[in-house]
Amino acid sequence: MLNDFLAILRDPNAQWIMIGCMLLGLSSGMIGCFAYLRKQSLMGDTLAHAALPGICIAFMLTGAKSILLFMVGAGLAGIAATFGISWITRYSKLKSDAAMGIVLTGFFGIGIVLLTQIQHSGSGNQSGLDKFLFGQAASMIGSDVRTMLIVSLFLTLACWLLFKELKLVSFDPGFARGLGYPVVFLDQLLMFFMVIAVVIGIQAVGVVLVAALLITPAVSARYWTDRLGVMLVLAGVFGALSGAVGTLLSASAPNMPTGPLTVLAAALLFSISLLAGPSKGLIAKRLQHLRARREHLAERRAGAAPSREVRG
Amino acid sequence: MHNPLTVNGLSAAYQKKPVLDNVSFQVNGGELIGIIGPNGAGKSTLIKTILGLIPRLSGEVTVFGKPYSSQRKLIGYVPQRESVDWDFPTNALDVVLMGRYGRLGWFRRPGLDDKRLAMECLAKVGMADYAGRQISQLSGGQQQRVFLARALAQDARLYLMDEPFAGVDAATEKAIITLLQELKKQEKTVIVVHHDLSTVKEYFDSVLLLNVTLQAYGPTETVFTAANLNRTYGGRLGFLERLGHMDPFSAEGR
Numbered sequence: 001m002l003n004d005f006l007a008i009l010r011d012p013n014a015q016w017i018m019i020g021c022m023l024l025g026l027s028s029g030m031i032g033c034f035a036y037l038r039k040q041s042l043m044g045d046t047l048a049h050a051a052l053p054g055i056c057i058a059f060m061l062t063g064a065k066s067i068l069l070f071m072v073g074a075g076l077a078g079i080a081a082t083f084g085i086s087w088i089t090r091y092s093k094l095k096s097d098a099a100m101g102i103v104l105t106g107f108f109g110i111g112i113v114l115l116t117q118i119q120h121s122g123s124g125n126q127s128g129l130d131k132f133l134f135g136q137a138a139s140m141i142g143s144d145v146r147t148m149l150i151v152s153l154f155l156t157l158a159c160w161l162l163f164k165e166l167k168l169v170s171f172d173p174g175f176a177r178g179l180g181y182p183v184v185f186l187d188q189l190l191m192f193f194m195v196i197a198v199v200i201g202i203q204a205v206g207v208v209l210v211a212a213l214l215i216t217p218a219v220s221a222r223y224w225t226d227r228l229g230v231m232l233v234l235a236g237v238f239g240a241l242s243g244a245v246g247t248l249l250s251a252s253a254p255n256m257p258t259g260p261l262t263v264l265a266a267a268l269l270f271s272i273s274l275l276a277g278p279s280k281g282l283i284a285k286r287l288q289h290l291r292a293r294r295e296h297l298a299e300r301r302a303g304a305a306p307s308r309e310v311r312g
Numbered sequence: 313m314h315n316p317l318t319v320n321g322l323s324a325a326y327q328k329k330p331v332l333d334n335v336s337f338q339v340n341g342g343e344l345i346g347i348i349g350p351n352g353a354g355k356s357t358l359i360k361t362i363l364g365l366i367p368r369l370s371g372e373v374t375v376f377g378k379p380y381s382s383q384r385k386l387i388g389y390v391p392q393r394e395s396v397d398w399d400f401p402t403n404a405l406d407v408v409l410m411g412r413y414g415r416l417g418w419f420r421r422p423g424l425d426d427k428r429l430a431m432e433c434l435a436k437v438g439m440a441d442y443a444g445r446q447i448s449q450l451s452g453g454q455q456q457r458v459f460l461a462r463a464l465a466q467d468a469r470l471y472l473m474d475e476p477f478a479g480v481d482a483a484t485e486k487a488i489i490t491l492l493q494e495l496k497k498q499e500k501t502v503i504v505v506h507h508d509l510s511t512v513k514e515y516f517d518s519v520l521l522l523n524v525t526l527q528a529y530g531p532t533e534t535v536f537t538a539a540n541l542n543r544t545y546g547g548r549l550g551f552l553e554r555l556g557h558m559d560p561f562s563a564e565g566r
Contacts, residue, residue, distance in 0.1 A: 037400060161419050168410055172396045175462075178363045178389040179414035180381070226446040228401045 008251040017137050018247040020145040021204055021262055023152035025239025028197045028210075029217035030159045033228070033235050034190055036218040037170040042097065043082075043191070045211035046104045048198045050074075050081035052111025052207045055132060056118060065129070067147050071199045078195040081107055111207070135206030137247065137258035144203060151200045155193055159232060166190065167228055205259035213239060216266040223277030242266035314377030316341050316470045316501040317362070322371030324354070324361045331357045335371070335526045339470075339518075342499045344492055346506040346516035346532075350545050353523040355505045356392065359472045363389060375470060385414060388468030390459050390476055398448050404458045405443040408433055411465030426465075433464040436494075438487055453484030460491060471495065471502040478507065489515055512536055 008014045035044055054077025055070045062069055081103050088099040118129055131139060140148075159166070168176045169186045177183045194214065201210040221234035246262025275282050317339040324332040331354040339345060347355045360366045362373050364380060375383035388411075408430040409422045416422060422430075434440050437457040442450060450458065456476060463471055477485055492502050492515070506512065512519060512532065519536050521527035527544040528535045 037397075039397075164413060164416070164421060165418070167402075168413055171400045171402065171407075172391065172410070174360075174365055174391050174395055175389060175410065176413075177365050178384070178387070178391075179466075180384040181413075222401065226401050226403070231401050 004252045005248050008248060011251075014247065014251050016142055016145045017140055017251075017258065018244060020140050020148045021137055021243030021247050021258065022240040023145075023148050023243075024197075024201050024204055025213055025217065025241070025243035025262065025266070026236040027152040027155035027239075028201055028213035029221070029235035029237075029239030030232050031155055031190075031193045031197045032214035032216075032218035032239075033221065033232050034159075034166050034170050035194055035214055036222070037228075038190070040190075040194075041215045041219075042100050042211075044194055044198060044214035046081055046085065046100050046107075047074075047078040047191075047195055048202065048207045048210045049104045049111070050077045050107040051195075051198055051202060052132065053077055053107055053114055055202070056111055056114035056129070059118060059129060060114065067144060067200070067203065070202075071196060074199045074202070075192070075195045077107065078191070078198070082191060108207075131206070132202050133206050134208060134257065135202065135204050135210070135259035137204040137250070137262075140203060148200050151196055155197060156236070158193060162186075162189075163229070163232075205262060209259055209263045212263040212266055213242070216263070216270050217242065220266070220270040220273040223273035223280050238266065238269050242269060314374075315339055316376060317503070318372075318374045319362065320372040320374075322358070322361060322373065323369040324357055324366055325369055326357075330524060332361060333525045335522070337520060337526060337529045339501060339503065341501055342496060343501055343517040344496055344515060345501070345503045345518045345520060346512055347503065347520045347522055348506055348509065348512060348536075348541075348544070349522035349527070353544075355522055356474050358522060359389075359474055359503070359505060363387070363472060385466075386469045388463035388466040388471040390463045390471070390473040392474045393452065393456050393459060393478065398450075398455060400447065403444050403446055404434065404439060404450065404454075404461075405430055407447060407458050408461045408465050411462040411467075414466060429467075430461070430465050433461040434458075436464060437461045437491060453480040456480050456484060457487065460488060464491075469500055471500060473502065473504045475505045475507065477504075477511075509541070 009018075032041075032044065035041060051074035054073035054075070056073075057077075058069045058073030059065065084103045084106075085096060085099045088094055088102065089096050092099075094102075115130060115133075165181065165186055168179075168181065169183055169190075173183050173187075176186075197214060198210050201213055205213060217235040217238035218231070220238050221231045224234055225231050242262050242265040245265035246258050246260075249261045249265075250256040250258040273281065276284075278284055279288075315338050319338070320336050322332060322335045323330065331352075335358065347358060349355050357366060361368050362380070364373075373380045375386060380387075405427070409426060411433070412422050412426040412430065416426075431440065431443060434443055437460050439454060439457050439461060442454060442458075447455065447458065456479075460473075460476060463473070476488055480488070492504070495502055496517075504516070506515070513536060516532050518530060519532050520529045521535065521540055521544040523544050523546070528540045
């Protein structure tokens with residue numbers, strides 16, 4: 001088993017894929033922290049699903065499969081989706097969860113219609129576009145990984161530089177605006193970061209699952225710390241770890257898809273965090289309760305003894 | 313010497329429904345001012361519109377003689393406690409440090425001096441021992457004190473506070489009012505949205521009675537009268553008085 005993994009690690013192609021998935025997990029995990037704390041976890045899912053028609057239109061217009069063009073298409077579609085959501089919530093009585101549900105499925109529907117059209121158009125170059133539904137990390141090549149590397153570095157650097165700003169806007173946007181911070185701009189910037197995290201993730205994990213890389217590592221990290229900085233680092237580590245485990249598992253057996261396995265690894269990390277997280281985990285909570293109960297009972301017993309004075 | 317705050321013809325609306333209509337007043341320096349009015353009278357809206365958090369329909373706000381936007385550093389703000397998620401991964405000291413963010417500029421992190429000042433502010437509200445405490449582990453009153461400490465860290469000259477006394481126990485209320493009087497001694501001006509009519513006479517130099525439009529504004533002893541209150545609360549106050557829930561005119565005994 002271990003030899004299998006080592007053999008995979010020596011294969012340059014597998015190395016690319018693994019590095020790509022790890023970088024993806026790292027940057028998505030960090031950006032996901034802010035999305036989660038701004039209560040916009042579902043926004044990642046909306047942006048991902050909205051990206052599909054954007055990618056299809058970009059392909060139909062140019063006939064090229066370029067990750068940069070797809071990013072532009074997905075970004076524009078993401079902007080259209082967020083406008084749709086804020087328009088619905090402003091002019092109807094619907095809350096944002098309902099609006100997101102409608103916009104997400106609507107865009108995805110358009111995406112599937114366009115994808116079907118493309119696949120039957122017979123232009124010859126269309127093969128592989130359907131991989132965006134569930135992703136295919138194995139199809140990533142050196143240039144894809146280089147794009148991922150640049151984008152991940154950019155996102156990590158942005159999180160580090162704008163840590164103070166994003167933290168304040170996530171915690172107390174009203175106060176931030178009172179201080180003169182451009183809250184709307186920072187909001188849109190965060191949305192932009194989410195869009196590019198989603199777009200580089202789509203190739204590996206697919207539109208359906210990519211939101212998991214934004215949400216799951218961030219929520220898992222929250223179980224281990226009460227400090228935002230630590231949470232960001234942990235979420236990045238959890239994301240990268242999920243990427244590594246996903247690639248290794250998929251390469252060690254036939255017919256194992258990398259993207260879904262990466263998501264499953266992240267879900268496993270979440271389960272562990274939920275159970276074993278210090279102070280907030282289920283086990284720690286149970287132990288705290290038992291300890292409190294034991295102390296309470298011991299006190300009561302001591303209180304019943306005649307030597308103890310009752311204080312008024 | 314300019315007035316700390318001049319508001320001229322300020323109007324604001326939530327989706328066509330006017331919540332503030334043509335409000336004008338001028339605040340004297342070094343006073344504690346209470347904003348009083350029934351629910352939905354636009355008290356919070358007034359503060360938020362002054363701060364530019366809600367777009368105004370019309371009107372002008374000047375702070376120490378200049379437009380608000382160029383004077384942000386002179387203004388401290390205490391939002392309502394419920395306006396944020398206290399489960400956020402941060403501690404009390406960190407929240408107080410946010411009061412320094414307005415002076416730091418882009419990308420820069422708070423330094424040692426900022427931390428020292430934030431600790432002093434925590435000490436002033438009696439929370440020095442809780443600096444490292446996760447904010448969800450604080451009681452409601454302690455959270456309110458952290459918000460006040462954050463406003464102190466802004467080192468402002470004009471403070472706007474949105475219901476700082478809401479849902480706090482007697483000890484915290486006492487701590488807050490002591491602090492407000494301390495600020496007043498330092499010639500700072502503090503405007504407070506307030507609900508408890510029984511403490512108005514004791515706490516504030518001036519009151520501003522608001523119900524969408526400005527009902528009355530001036531020194532507490534001349535403006536805080538039964539006639540003005542009845543007009544502001546639209547007669548509902550008499551009902552409350554008969555029930556004995558509140559009697560604004562027996563505050564002298566406190």
